[in-house]
Amino acid sequence: MSSYLGRPDDLQLAFDASDNAAELALARFEGGVSVTLKADGTPVTEADRAVERSLQKTLSAARPGDAFHGEELGVLGDSDRIWILDPIDGTGFFSRRDPNWRIHVALEVHGVTQLAVVTSPALRRSWWATRGGGSFESSWPREERSTRRLRVSATSTFAEAKLEALDEESRAHLPPAVARTRSDPLGPLPLVDLVRGEVDAFLAERYYKWDHAPWILLVEEAGGRFTDPTGGRASDRGGGLYSNAALHDRLLAWLHYPIRP
Numbered sequence: 001m002s003s004y005l006g007r008p009d010d011l012q013l014a015f016d017a018s019d020n021a022a023e024l025a026l027a028r029f030e031g032g033v034s035v036t037l038k039a040d041g042t043p044v045t046e047a048d049r050a051v052e053r054s055l056q057k058t059l060s061a062a063r064p065g066d067a068f069h070g071e072e073l074g075v076l077g078d079s080d081r082i083w084i085l086d087p088i089d090g091t092g093f094f095s096r097r098d099p100n101w102r103i104h105v106a107l108e109v110h111g112v113t114q115l116a117v118v119t120s121p122a123l124r125r126s127w128w129a130t131r132g133g134g135s136f137e138s139s140w141p142r143e144e145r146s147t148r149r150l151r152v153s154a155t156s157t158f159a160e161a162k163l164e165a166l167d168e169e170s171r172a173h174l175p176p177a178v179a180r181t182r183s184d185p186l187g188p189l190p191l192v193d194l195v196r197g198e199v200d201a202f203l204a205e206r207y208y209k210w211d212h213a214p215w216i217l218l219v220e221e222a223g224g225r226f227t228d229p230t231g232g233r234a235s236d237r238g239g240g241l242y243s244n245a246a247l248h249d250r251l252l253a254w255l256h257y258p259i260r261p
Contacts, residue, residue: 013058056083083106085105126142135221161200173203190204203242223244
């Protein structure tokens with residue numbers, strides 16, 4: 001198992017940044033926001049930008065040499081340490097006052113994601129992982145007594161498998177007898193079900209680096225696997241297959257994804 005390559009207090013810093021941002025986001029969520037469309041047609045609110053600025057402020061104060069790659073504010077700085085930020089994952093839910101939205105924070109060091117913190121303030125839940133240190137879930141604000149380590153399922157046959165897909169296009173690529181399409185693909189998030197061992201795989205062939213980076217690490221540290229459509233494990237290839245380890249290679253073969261040694 002790979003060991004953590006960041007600084008010892010990176011996780012606490014990520015918690016602090018996420019918690020500050022979560023309080024800000026929750027206040028905006030409860031007060032209501034207006035939505036505009038970005039150039040790519042996706043929704044954005046003033047809260048998205050304010051939350052990303054909050055994350056950057058806390059992180060840069062403690063790590064002035066680090067770089068950022070955020071959904072709303074883009075790339076800032078040049079460093080081997082890059083904080084990947086999605087200030088509000090699920091802006092549509094946020095704007096409708098549906099609680100199924102999250103704040104994503106991940107740290108990449110020398111091109112490898114080393115930690116991930118996902119906070120769902122309105123649902124009062126938090127998930128986090130460090131490379132080589134496992135995946136965990138707790139209430140939010142985090143309490144030690146509510147913390148549990150996460151493990152994916154051990155299901156190894158299609159006949160017993162519970163497979164989820166992001167949309168109809170992805171569902172059509174999976175074994176038809178067991179594939180199910182989410183009626184509401186981002187909430188509740190299928191990847192939460194996966195790291196809890198409640199579903200066995202999730203195919204999500206869309207979205208961006210800031211959507212996938214934290215969840216790839218969370219799934220891997222819970223004993224699962226991720227493969228992008230090129231056969232690698234990159235978060236910036238438009239998603240890919242998340243699954244428990246037992247089913248992964250069979251699903252890759254079914255999907256005709258390249259299988260790398």
